[in-house]
Amino acid sequence: MASEQPRKAVLQASESEGATAGGAHVGEGHGSAPRGMLRWLLTTNHKDIGTLYLIFSLSMLFIGGIMALVIRTELFQPGLQMVQPEFFNQMTTMHGLIMVFGAIMPAFTGLANWMIPLQIGAPDMALPRLNNFSFWLLPVAFLLLLSTLLMEGGGPNFGWTFYAPLSTTYAPPSTSFFIFSLHIAGISSILGAINIIATILNLRAPGMRLMDMPLFVWTWLITAFLLIAVMPVLAGAITMMLFDINFGTSYFNAAGGGDPVLFQHLFWFFGHPEVYIMILPAFGIVSAIVPTFSRKRLFGYASMVYATGSIAIMSFLVWAHHMFAVGLPLVAELFFMYTTMLIAVPTGVKVFNWIATMFRGSISFEPPMLFAIAFIVQFTIGGFSGLMLAIAPADFQYHDTYFVVAHFHYVLVPGALFAILAGAYYWLPKWTGFYPHEGLSKWHFWLSVIGVNLTFFPMHFSGLAGMPRRIPDYALQFADFNMLSSIGAFLFGISQLLFLVVIVKCARGGVRAPACAWEGAVDLEWSVPSPAPLHTFEIPPQTRDGQIIR
């Protein structure tokens, strides 16, 4: 009896399916989208969600930046002036966590939301409601994380790498909240990455093969794979922490047969691919900007794709180079030293390809190109200091010094962050319909370059001279370098306010941008009007070799 009636329902379903299968059909609520706050809370539109991600990321950049300035104020002179060591530790920890999980990662996800559907000729992301869910988890996660600063015993104070037993046995009570906030942010990342992969694999315009995709799409496809592979490992590691803290398990407690070093292995198995999660999309952005402003095709497109893939695969084989000084067996030291050095090969392929793209190009130096060129030069500096750190015997000298701080800030600030800024300047005309103010943008660029190098370059020297990281006070001989770093940090921090001014001005008006805002830009996003209307590519365009043929 149960099987008769149902069949009808199925038939009805398949009939109405046939009736609508021909054209693009949009859900019923799309014509009358809610306004005001509700629009943003309920939105399933990839451009709205992209904007939300970018605004969230910018606010986190400023919050994390203020924490960095607290750190630099304390370090302006030797001795304890401004803050207590306990609070200093909370600042270094929160600065790292907020910049990594709150600023850089959401910025790239925001750019992916905005640009990937436009670059592959899709109407939206593959799973738009999931997209809304992924975004709104983030404010919850970071409100929870920030609220730990107000709790009894203070917020996380064990460094952004939260090594056990500092983060278990000796941690403040708020650590469980920190764990849950990371869980929420992790769910957000995983679901966002699933959405991006489904979009790229399934929603490309007819005729667009994988090897026709812009490199930003390619790098994000591979980044999303990395996210899905390693965020769950982080979730597992912090779950073990949670149980060690609250339920008396012994994962990271040697007294019960566990091992604190196990935590480091788990953390860095996540942490090293995480480093590439924060840089591969940057490679994609630079690979879009350099050809545009050189008015040439990208040199070595296929080798760029393969290099990105190799970097991603190798990122799973290098994690213990963060742990050379922890007491690994010799064979492990050697293995991780060689694999780490090997990564320089695909990375070098990329840098040489960008330079070869510029070679004999007709280059112009608009703000996106300035940031992209600065990225190439300064990221390479960070890459080379990474090679120095990869030499296991030498790492015993550099380990946990300001040399490490200089290294990863060079790849993350003038590296990842500059690429994000380059991308923002590149795509702002598409988002707002107006060019960003050229004069102010260039001021922003030059002040940022000077500020960032003044901040981080002296850290190489203080580090090589032996200044340890995560210390609120230091020996007198490091005073000059630290003073320079602090001055540079304030210059860099304040000049980011210029960026805010540029964005607000650009949203309100300025020089109108045509559909193709930059001479030499060829990707699909430049075929839709500027500003991009709320709905684009509702009928898929026919493409060949990545270009619309109709």
Next chain:
Amino acid sequence: MSSGSYYVPAHSAWPIFGVLAVGGMMIGTGIWMVHGSAAWLSGIGLLAVVLVMAGWFRDVVRESMGGLYDDQMDRSFRWGMAWFIFSELMFFAAFFGALFYLRTFALPWLDGEGAKGVTALLWPDFTASWPLMTPPDASIAGPRELLSPWQLPLANTLLLVSSSVTLTVAHEALKMEFRRTARNWLAGTVVLGLCFLTLQGIEYYEAWHHLGLTLQAGVYGGTFFLLTGFHGLHVTIGTLILIVMLVRVIRGHFSSERHFAFEAAAWYWHFVDAVWIGLFLFVYVF
């Protein structure tokens, strides 16, 4: 690549409710763990998560039954589910990785083996063994006795493996439009899942109260309960999904061609089954 037709769903309030539910559950659980109060917030959050998922999926089912979805949407769901399962696989990989690391490296080093034998100075009397019955420090009591893998765990293995078989039979029957057969075999699968969970409950009770095998019983207790516990949680979720599928089969939601929800549930169930094989081998037998 795109086929020439798109479905873009309407805006929905479920995601934002979902965010509130997840946030409430996590924050409530945090307060509960840290301050020992507000367990109710955790409970309400969990209930809200379940309700939001029910509501969200109900809308998706209605849209699907209304014929709004095309092949492309179907493929998006397939990619989504496949990568979700991959993320679950990596979650379990973290716990298996920890288990292998502890057994292979950490414990022998604590016993003085290898280049890192200096750690043996901490507890000179410690002898490494697996399963670890005597943890290094006297303040932590190990388990008194262990479960034999050839009793309840073996029964559970047989239950889960046969449940994968019955589920496959149900799927094949659905593909051939034998809906009554599909319903019966799917119901059998649900029963096998419930039996598994019952036996695991008995096993946990036995371990905790009679054998001294608890979360606090050194590193073996922790690895045992977290690995089997997260697996059990997944069996619970999988059983709930299968029950929903059973209701949908009975209501005739699925045709022989279009039944991705059923397939996704089956993928999930087989995945949970495969994880159990790993558990049986490396937690119980070896």
